[in-house]
Amino acid sequence: NAGVTQTPKFQVLKTGQSMTLQCAQDMNHEYMSWYRQDPGMGLRLIHYSVGAGITDQGEVPNGYNVSRSTTEDFPLRLLSAAPSQTSVYFCASSYNFEGNQPQHFGDGTRLSIL
Amino acid sequence: KNEVEQSPQNLTAQEGEFITINCSYSVGISALHWLQQHPGGGIVSLFMLSSGKKKHGRLIATINIQEKHSSLHITASHPRDSAVYICAVLPPLGGTYKYIFGTGTRLKVLA
DSSP states (O other): OOOEEEEOSEEEEOTTOOEEEEEEESSOOSEEEEEEEOTTSOOEEEEEEEETTEEEEOSSOTTEEEOOSSSSBOOEEESSOOGGGOEEEEEEEESOSSSSSOOEEOOOEEEEEO | OOSEEEEOSEEEEETTOOEEEEEEEOSOOSEEEEEEEOTTSOEEEEEEESSEEEEETTEEEEEETTTTEEEEEESSOOGGGOEEEEEEEEOOTTSOOOOEEOOOEEEEEEO
């Protein structure tokens, strides 16, 4: 199994540009989520989904959109990139949200906004 | 004050030492997870706890629900254990589906 696949691994954008970070999992997991990781701070939840067609906001959703049209894919869209969105982004998935299932993380996307 | 606090923030140990990393939380939870983030950035799940104690190889995780505290122990530490260890809590089922993360403990084990 490939697990959780994130693309791209690195990206540099200019302020105001838009882009989509891709996340795909092949484990038939219901729960998927996007986090950002900044120096000195823990992982912070941006958006999450508990199944196809269902998404909700996390702790820091402003400036980001998500959709979940299939179980496998959960793309994260930056609408108009800002320097404050420079961060490392992780996608994660788990079988369900029972608490007894591990989260599987992608390798991360390092994003720089100039 | 963060809802999930880890201590210490940084830890340097000699190979073979017994290591303890602590996690305290202030919210109700249904489960607590310990994660390991390698120097290259990848994150893997180590343990999921809702009570008691779990052991996997040289790693032991414990949780005390009444005291809202969990510990991760590493016995006979090795340089390959060098990583950031992250504690994450899950709210009670039926609440929000949002993990809350600590800021991590950076461990360096010297040969």
